[in-house]
Amino acid sequence: MKYFKYLTAVALVALFTSFSYADDISGMIFQGNEIDDALIINSTVTLSKPTKSSNIQKTKSQREIDLFIEKAKNDAAKKEEEKLRQEKLRKEEEKLAEEKRKEEERAQREKERELELEKRKEEERAQRELQAQKEQQSQKEQQTQKDQKEQKEQQSQEAPQKVSNQTLLASGITIDSNDVTNFSKTLLGVPYVWGGASLEGFDCSGFVQYVYKKYEMDLSRTTYTQIKQGKSVALADIKENDLVFFDTRASSMLTKAKSNGVAGTLDSIIINESDTGNSKKLYPTEPTHVGMYIGNGKMIHASSSKKQVVVEVLGNDYFKDRIVDIRRYK
Known part of the structure; x- marks a missing residue:
């Protein structure tokens, strides 16, 4: 029974904290100088009759253990709180990272959409330019044909006129x-x-x-x-x-x-x-x-x-x- 209270302290710490932290506390209990003194006193009490001083010493050791347990519980609570805070912070960072990733994806999709729209506009512009060139070429060809036709008609008109003028001049006609x-x-x-x-x-x-x-x-x-x-x-x-x-x-x-x-x-x-x-x-x-x-x-x-x-x-x-x-x- 000499380790009963210490085991009880470890159990209480394990109840309010985590088992790993309880292991740390049990190590501290069984390895600390104060615990060694407590074991010596407990051994002396077991071998000899209880005395008033031993009872006082026992009470003092009990308070120290209680304070140590309270401190361990507070430390465990703080550690758990820090762990929760870190977990919350991690989740918030993950959330922000996810939002950032989604935003980057949206920006990338928007950029791709704008590029596709610009590509279509460029294709349409190229088609309009090509159509305009074709129309200009067609108009040019039509104008060339018209000019050639007019030139041919003019030449046809000038040819008989030239012959006629020579005939008229030979006849003395003004x-x-x-x-x-x-x-x-x-x-x-x-x-x-x-x-x-x-x-x-x-x-x-x-x-x-x-x-x-x-x-x-x-x-x-x-x-x-x-x-x-x-x-x-x-x-x-x-x-x-x-x-x-x-x-x-x-x-x-x-x-x-x-x-x-x-x-x-x-x-x-x-x-x-x-x-x-x-x-x-x-x-x-x-x-x-x-x-x-x-x-x-x-x-x-x-x-x-x-x-x-x-x-x-x-x-x-x-x-x-x-x-x-x-x-x-x-």
């Missing part, structure tokens, strides 16, 4: 492109093409329509409709730029007895009406051909027989007998 008549002369040599109305080629009605359009005069497309426009004038009153319509059918289709008559409104402008010596006369009625009067008894027209635009004398034997009408449009 050229003034602001004049309808002289503009028509710049088209001399353009080939005759049936149904044509451009510098690639003209037929008779397409030629006069093209010349009139140049000076903002609206003329229909065929001789049969052109003859219905403007006003009719007599041969004696003919002026530059008047259109002269002819019936170029076979003579057998134009020969009629005078007694059968012809429209009186045309009598004053049919050249052959003045030739009273002929026993047979031509009475043209169909406007199958047209030319433009250019003065000095001449006309310019797209000739199917000569395959190009030419100038001819209006009063030759072929044309003078085939005039259907003369029309003025301005």
Whole structure:
């Protein structure tokens, strides 16, 4: 029983603290000088009769043990409190570290999202630039084609004009492109093409329509409709730029007895009406051909027989007998 109280102290410390700490205390109890004295006193008491001084010594040792146990309990409590504080601190540090890690992950995701967004914007910008380049290239090509076409048309226009100018100068005719008549002369040599109305080629009605359009005069497309426009004038009153319509059918289709008559409104402008010596006369009625009067008894027209635009004398034997009408449009 001599170690009973010490074992009791160790048990109490173990109850309020941890076993490891109780082991430390038990070591301190059984190894300390004060405990050795207590053991000696306890041994003496066991071998001899109890005395008053021994009881006092026992009481003193008991108080010291109680104080030591109290101190051990306080130390254990402080140690446990420190342990709890350290554990709390560790958890808080872990929590902060976790929050920091999550924040870094969020920041990384946000950075990646911004990079992806910037990448998409860059791709879209590159696509827009590529599309703009394609559109610019397309516009450039279209403009080039347009310029080439205009250049070709200009060259086509200048080519007959050059030939025509040489012809006109050789004939002693002054050229003034602001004049309808002289503009028509710049088209001399353009080939005759049936149904044509451009510098690639003209037929008779397409030629006069093209010349009139140049000076903002609206003329229909065929001789049969052109003859219905403007006003009719007599041969004696003919002026530059008047259109002269002819019936170029076979003579057998134009020969009629005078007694059968012809429209009186045309009598004053049919050249052959003045030739009273002929026993047979031509009475043209169909406007199958047209030319433009250019003065000095001449006309310019797209000739199917000569395959190009030419100038001819209006009063030759072929044309003078085939005039259907003369029309003025301005």
